[in-house]
Amino acid sequence: MDVWSSLMDGFSTALTPLNLMYAMIGVILGTAVGVLPGLGPAMTVALLLPVTYALEPTSAFIMFAGIYYGGMYGGSTTSILLNTPGESSSVVTAIEGNKMAKAGRAAQALATAAIGSFVAGTIGTTLLAVCAPIVVKFAVSLGSPSYFAIMMLALLAVTAVLGSSRLRGFASLGLGLAIGLVGLDSVTGQSRLTFGQPLLSDGLDIVVVAVAIFAVGEALWVAAHLRRTPLHVIPVGRPWMGKKDWQRSWKPWLRGTVFGFPFGALPAGGAEIPTFLSYVTEKRLSKHPEEFGHGAIEGVAGPEAANNAAAAGTLTPMLALGLPTNATAAVMLAAFTSYGIQPGPQLFSSQGPLVWALIASLFIGNLLLLLINLPLAPLWAKLLQLPRPYLYAGILFFATLGAYSVNLQAFDLVILLILGALGFMMRRFGLPVLPLILGVILGPRLEGQLRKTLQLSAGDPAGLWSEPIAVGIYVIIGIILAWPLVLKLIRRNRPAAAPAGPSVLSGHDEPQTPATPSTTKTEPTMPAHHQQEKP
């Protein structure tokens, strides 16, 4: 039981009073910032990154673990109490959660979300602890060609599968890759896209990019369309659940976890698809299908569990392969690199104690989240009433502070403003943000692997498909890219035979705006994901 003893070592590191305190601070800060409208988990991590800079790596990552789950939970609180989810992964929670809150069952909705998150998070983290070393064992045998292929898959899948317009996804990816090119070329030392500006030669700091696109872009965008009529926040007492709620919740929690983890762990999995699948499943299996659309507790329990399990799943490729598959993981990867730590197969051997302390603190953070958030829920609800001028001025203020404190140079703030304007434009014209962030992070790595591959094959492009895994992945990429065309052909030939998933949904969910984008989204992805599990 190698995993077990390493994990126990991790717990002994994470359970020192000082580190426990950092975990606590992380959970509280993460939830508080995550609850604030307009701030999702990725932004929470990016904004709070500078706070962790002064700490030693272990304590910093323990705090991250708290911030990560805290930000996630904060987001779902917001979507239950206000009907407008800030991020795509809590769209589904908002459907039933807000209906429950309106029917006076906000306490139960928050309780099933909190406890479901705890259950799913704990199971998910256990799976992470078990799976990550297996993935690592598999990953050390991979060479540059396979890594190149895997990174291509992650980039293309995120770009092509998520979001409503592929074209706009690729546009965003292109911009991200261009931003990632800025700086000195790692092999030849030539400066690219620096325009003679020496401050650009180190490249753009990913923290600055993330804060600009997420926080500044969001603040400017909201400022342009600020809702002048205050939103109605549903008051809530201490979350609790009756016996019947428990009976109706525990199965959806477990099923949600089963959906969430694998999707989170796959490149391009994300939380949207599993939360949506969980919702559909619960609706079909429920003994009270008539309650769906009017506040069914299963519709909160399942998707919330799926969301959190996906969050844990995301950490598997992040830690084991150095491959971020969502925005939060991308920002965390940036945090790792800023400490001089390279996530990837070597991480578990070179930084073993740190990784296991991080995993252990994920368990601890999860428990703290439950213990802290149940009593504090009314306080979080009050945070939602923070006057908007203060909220968005505060976001700008802290974004500036965070970006500035990285290098203490005003030049970074110029970049922050320019990229913030880019973030504004992307929100205005529906360019998804995630491909850009992943492009910035993965672009340089992708290039590195490409050059290493061709160096090994002495310039022969056949080197790219010299490993069987790489070939398998290119086949999957081909399927993902070709799928919409295939679907179109099938539709044209057999218009009556629509795929099973969406047809179940279309009946009830069409009128609800949050659900409709997902309806079109799940369709092409489902079969692609089944294919992905094969190799």
Place this chain on the structure above:
Amino acid sequence: MSSPATGLKGRAELGVALLLGVVGVLVFLDANGLVTPYSKSDPVGPKTVPFIVAGLLVVCAVLLAINVLRGGRGEAEGGEDVDLAHPADWKTVLPLAGAFLLNILLIDWAGWVISGTVLFWGSVLALGSRRYIRDGLISVALSLLTFYGFYLGLGIALPAGLLEGIL
């Protein structure tokens, strides 16, 4: 989300295509200007990937332009505090960007406490708060608090600027 001003909005999105195209051309020109002797240890060289990225950007620019001209439109992002029913409110955004810019100009010379105060106060005013005195006090308190918090708690010395010696 659908509003009557379709013609104008459609044209605005062409700006995105233009931006993509310009960035693509820039990336291409920049990479093209690199001088690299062919080396056996690095057959790909520093130019290849920029060329691919430039190609991707230009192709996206063209396709997006076609898409927009054919009536395709990107969906503006919603959110908790976003009300897409009214058009972009530049009277809020521009002063907000102004406050941000002022902070950039002031931060190294006047120091964080002053520039941060200006940033927060300016932003709050731009966003529509009208309690000048209270907002000013909050701004000063926030700047001071973060200044000392970063210095004492994190060991990061933000610039003191004009107030050097006082703080």
